[in-house]
Amino acid sequence: MRRYFIRKVLTYALAFFVGVTIDWAIPHMMPGDPVQLYLSNFNLKPAGYEALYKTMSQAFGTNLPLWEQYLHYWKGLLTGNWGISFWAFPAPVSTLIFEALPYTLALLVPAIVLSYIVGNRLGAAAARRRVLDNTVLPAGYVFQAIPYPWLALALPFLLGVVWHVFPISGGYDRSLIPAFSWTFIASLLYHWFLPFLTVFLVALGGWAIGMRNLVIYELENDSSRYLRALGARERVVRRYAYRSASLPQLSGLALALGVVVGGSIVTEYAFSYPGIGRLIFQAISNQDYFLLQGIFIFIIIGVLVANFIIDIVYVVVDPRTRLSMQGESS
Amino acid sequence: MSALKGSAPIGTLTTGGPAPPLAPAPRRRRETLYYAVHNKKLVFGLSLELVFVLAAIFGPVIALHNMTDFFASNQAPSGQHWLGTDNLGHDLFAEVVNGMQVSYLVGAIGALCAAFVGMALGFTAGWRGGFLDEVLQMITNIVVMIPALVLLIVIGAYLKTRGVMFEGAFIGLTTWPWVARAVRAQTFTLKSREFVDLARLSGKRGTSIVIREIAPNMASYLFLVVILLFGSSMLLAANFDFLGLGPTTGTSLGNIMNQSTLWSALQLHYWWWFLPPGILLTGMVAALLIANVGLDEVFNPKLREQ
Numbered sequence: 001m002r003r004y005f006i007r008k009v010l011t012y013a014l015a016f017f018v019g020v021t022i023d024w025a026i027p028h029m030m031p032g033d034p035v036q037l038y039l040s041n042f043n044l045k046p047a048g049y050e051a052l053y054k055t056m057s058q059a060f061g062t063n064l065p066l067w068e069q070y071l072h073y074w075k076g077l078l079t080g081n082w083g084i085s086f087w088a089f090p091a092p093v094s095t096l097i098f099e100a101l102p103y104t105l106a107l108l109v110p111a112i113v114l115s116y117i118v119g120n121r122l123g124a125a126a127a128r129r130r131v132l133d134n135t136v137l138p139a140g141y142v143f144q145a146i147p148y149p150w151l152a153l154a155l156p157f158l159l160g161v162v163w164h165v166f167p168i169s170g171g172y173d174r175s176l177i178p179a180f181s182w183t184f185i186a187s188l189l190y191h192w193f194l195p196f197l198t199v200f201l202v203a204l205g206g207w208a209i210g211m212r213n214l215v216i217y218e219l220e221n222d223s224s225r226y227l228r229a230l231g232a233r234e235r236v237v238r239r240y241a242y243r244s245a246s247l248p249q250l251s252g253l254a255l256a257l258g259v260v261v262g263g264s265i266v267t268e269y270a271f272s273y274p275g276i277g278r279l280i281f282q283a284i285s286n287q288d289y290f291l292l293q294g295i296f297i298f299i300i301i302g303v304l305v306a307n308f309i310i311d312i313v314y315v316v317v318d319p320r321t322r323l324s325m326q327g328e329s330s
Numbered sequence: 331m332s333a334l335k336g337s338a339p340i341g342t343l344t345t346g347g348p349a350p351p352l353a354p355a356p357r358r359r360r361e362t363l364y365y366a367v368h369n370k371k372l373v374f375g376l377s378l379e380l381v382f383v384l385a386a387i388f389g390p391v392i393a394l395h396n397m398t399d400f401f402a403s404n405q406a407p408s409g410q411h412w413l414g415t416d417n418l419g420h421d422l423f424a425e426v427v428n429g430m431q432v433s434y435l436v437g438a439i440g441a442l443c444a445a446f447v448g449m450a451l452g453f454t455a456g457w458r459g460g461f462l463d464e465v466l467q468m469i470t471n472i473v474v475m476i477p478a479l480v481l482l483i484v485i486g487a488y489l490k491t492r493g494v495m496f497e498g499a500f501i502g503l504t505t506w507p508w509v510a511r512a513v514r515a516q517t518f519t520l521k522s523r524e525f526v527d528l529a530r531l532s533g534k535r536g537t538s539i540v541i542r543e544i545a546p547n548m549a550s551y552l553f554l555v556v557i558l559l560f561g562s563s564m565l566l567a568a569n570f571d572f573l574g575l576g577p578t579t580g581t582s583l584g585n586i587m588n589q590s591t592l593w594s595a596l597q598l599h600y601w602w603w604f605l606p607p608g609i610l611l612t613g614m615v616a617a618l619l620i621a622n623v624g625l626d627e628v629f630n631p632k633l634r635e636q
Contacts, residue, residue: 007464015472022476026484141623145615147565149572149587150608157596157604168596258475265479266569270591280483281573296480303475 008311012304019300023293024073028066035062077297083290087282093294096279103171104275107192107267108260111199116253119207124242126208127215136208143205151198152270159194166194171274195271203256210252214245247318254310258303365628372624378617382610386434389427397424397581407602414602416586417593425581426607432582433564433611436498440563443502445556448509453540455510456517467514470507478504479569486575494577497570501563509555516548550629554622561618568611583607 035056039049057063061072076082082093126136160168172178173187218224218241227237256263261276268277276295283291366372394410395401403419405411413422455466482500486492520526521544529539545552570576571584572591590596590604 011468011471014468015475018472019476022481023484137623138620141616141619142612145561145565145612145619147568147572147584147587147608147611147615149568149584150604150611153587153591153596153604154608157601161596161599255474259477261477263477263479265483266573269573280480284483284486292484296484299477299480300475303477307475 004315008308012308016300016304020074020077020297021070023296023300024070028069035060082294082297085283085288085291087286087288087291093291096291097276097294097298100274100276100279101261103273104261104264104268104277107195107273107275108199108264109257111196112203112253112256112260115200115203116207116249116256119204120211120246120249122204123208123211123213124215124238124245127212127241128219133212137212140205140209140212143201144209145205146202148198148202148266149270151202152195152267155198155201156194156271167191168194169272191273195267195273198270199267207249207252211245211249214248215241218242218245247314250317251310251314254306254313258306258310260306261299261302362628366625369624369628371620372628375617375619375621375624378613379621382430382614382617383434386427386430389430390424393421393424393427395421395424397421397428404598404600413606414600416589416603422586422602422606425586426583426610429581429583429586429607430610430614432494432577432580433567433584433614435494436501436567436577436582437560437564439495439498440501440505440567441556441559443499444506444509444559444563445552446506447503448506449513449545449552451506452510452513453517453544456514457521457536457540457544459518463514466510470510473504474507476504478566479573482570482575483573491578492576493579494582497567497577498563501566501570505559505562505566509559512555513548513552516551517544520544520547550625554626554629557618557622557625561615561622564611564615568608583611 035053039052039056044052054063061069064072080094085091085093085096088096122136123140126132156166156168159165167173167190170191171188172184172191176184176187178184215238219237221241221244223244224237224241227240228234264273264275265277265280267273268275269281272278276299280292280295282288283295390397394412397420399421400419401411401415401421403415403417405415407414411421411423413426416422416425451466451470455463455470478500481504485500517540526539526543529543534542567576567582568584568587571582572588574588576582576585576588584607586607587604590600595601595603
């Protein structure tokens with residue numbers, strides 16, 4: 001048990017370390033000097049340039065040796081000082097992230113969890129039932145094969161542009177100011193539905209097909225045969241098969257939830273939805289590297305936390321994990 | 331024991347997690363062929379895919395216009411322009427068939443890169459075990475956790491030109507952990523079989539045992555994995571291209587969709603601009619998936635319909 005957790009924690013710590021280091025290293029590996037780039041925006045005389053260059057390098061710490069810059073970066077990171085955004089000056093990076101986060105979470109978490117539930121039920125029901133299987137399976141493949149950007153264009157086109165049922169962009173009506181009122185909440189939900197639907201639909205096929213295949217395997221299992229031999233009814237056998245088949249799906253859910261923050265990028269880009277994904281694009285188009293770095297770190301933390309939670313859930317749900325902690329198993 | 335089971339919300343394909351089948355012995359090869367020819371899913375999927383491949387190859391030949399020529403802009407489909415024209419007046423049919431070629435290319439590069447890295451690390455970890463295994467597993471777990479799209483955005487923010495090769499390689503280098511995990515688990519179970527012990531007794535070296543004895547036993551499984559990777563790479567590439575992070579040289583299917591949003595094709599009802607590329611890509615990937623399931627049934631008797 002202890003060895004298992006030590007190994008897990010070590011992996012997470014290393015992943016965090018690697019993530020932070022990549023985040024720090026990428027701008028440093030790129031050619032060009034940020035201070036020089038910044039100063040080239042102004043028409044400066046050589047003498048003035050020299051003096052300004054010196055002060056600016058000192059202010060940003062770019063004159064220090066690399067390892068010292070790296071330590072500074074960690075220090076800022078751990079003390080919660082993630083820097084000030086260039087683009088939304090003088091807002092701190094962390095404030096911007098926390099403002100955008102609720103939109104992303106409210107959009108993706110329900111979509112993924114619902115598609116998980118519905119997809120699993122559909123897949124389990126379709127397994128080894130010819131009529132259902134012949135409808136669910138082909139539909140599942142098509143849904144699985146749809147490129148998400150296309151769905152995010154086709155659905156709004158149909159429901160938004162042609163039939164005028166739902167708005168096709170934004171997180172709320174542009175004439176409203178965010179406030180805790182019924183009109184605003186109604187507007188939020190109204191704008192939320194279409195992006196939610198696209199994420200829900202695109203994930204559905206994968207869950208359904210995965211579950212169908214797993215349940216088929218479980219139904220052919222010796223344990224299922226034993227149950228049948230004991231005279232158990234098919235419903236009971238299926239319920240057991242469903243439970244054992246849920247385990248691999250559960251780790252898939254963990255992964256899907258882990259990439260929630262980063263995974264919303266395409267959705268938010270397509271619908272101009274005001275979440276983390278759009279913040280990333282604003283950071284890029286305004287060359288706001290502090291903001292970009294901050295979001296990257298934040299996403300890595302999100303992935304790590306989701307994985308850690310699922311590790312714990314797995315220990316609770318799957319007795320085999322507890323067993324394998326004692327001995328080596330492949 | 332499960333295969334590519336990462337059900338990420340966007341652009342990741344899943345199979346169930348069933349135990350992969352063992353390859354048939356040579357004398358059963360004819361039987362496999364029999365089931366392959368008589369498997370409706372496999373035949374249907376393969377023929378459909380063949381149609382798309384032929385369209386990608388010969389599309390530019392039968393296209394009436396060159397991709398780079400200019401005509402009247404934003405025309406609806408007609409006998410002159412089968413899929414209409416875009417805002418610059420380029421013939422969209424010529425662009426789409428070219429985009430199909432790019433999509434296939436990116437998918438192939440991505441799948442081969444991922445398969446190569448994943449198999450190399452998976453076999454090594456599974457065969458050697460011990461400390462090396464721990465280290466490789468840790469690397470795998472770390473790569474899984476680093477969000478690929480965000481990494482690409484961060485790299486893309488600094489890198490000004492990106493080619494098709496870069497995109498394919500990037501996809502391959504971020505999706506290999508699925509292959510590595512599955513191959514490692516398989517190697518572990520095969521390692522303790524008698525025929526491997528026998529090979530060891532005969533004094534063969536480790537690498538040759540892995541290549542000659544272990545790999546052939548999961549050949550069918552690896553084949554399925556590569557096909558799935560091929561499809562998921564194409565979808566991932568479409569996501570990247572749609573965000574404007576794809577190849578800066580050349581036109582892909584995702585690229586066309588990106589251009590259509592940038593020029594508000596949606597609001598202007600220019601459906602011929604953004605609908606065909608996505609429908610084609612859906613068909614290309616769906617055909618692969620269907621063929622893949624058919625193959626799975628051919629290799630694995632348990633899955634066949636009763």
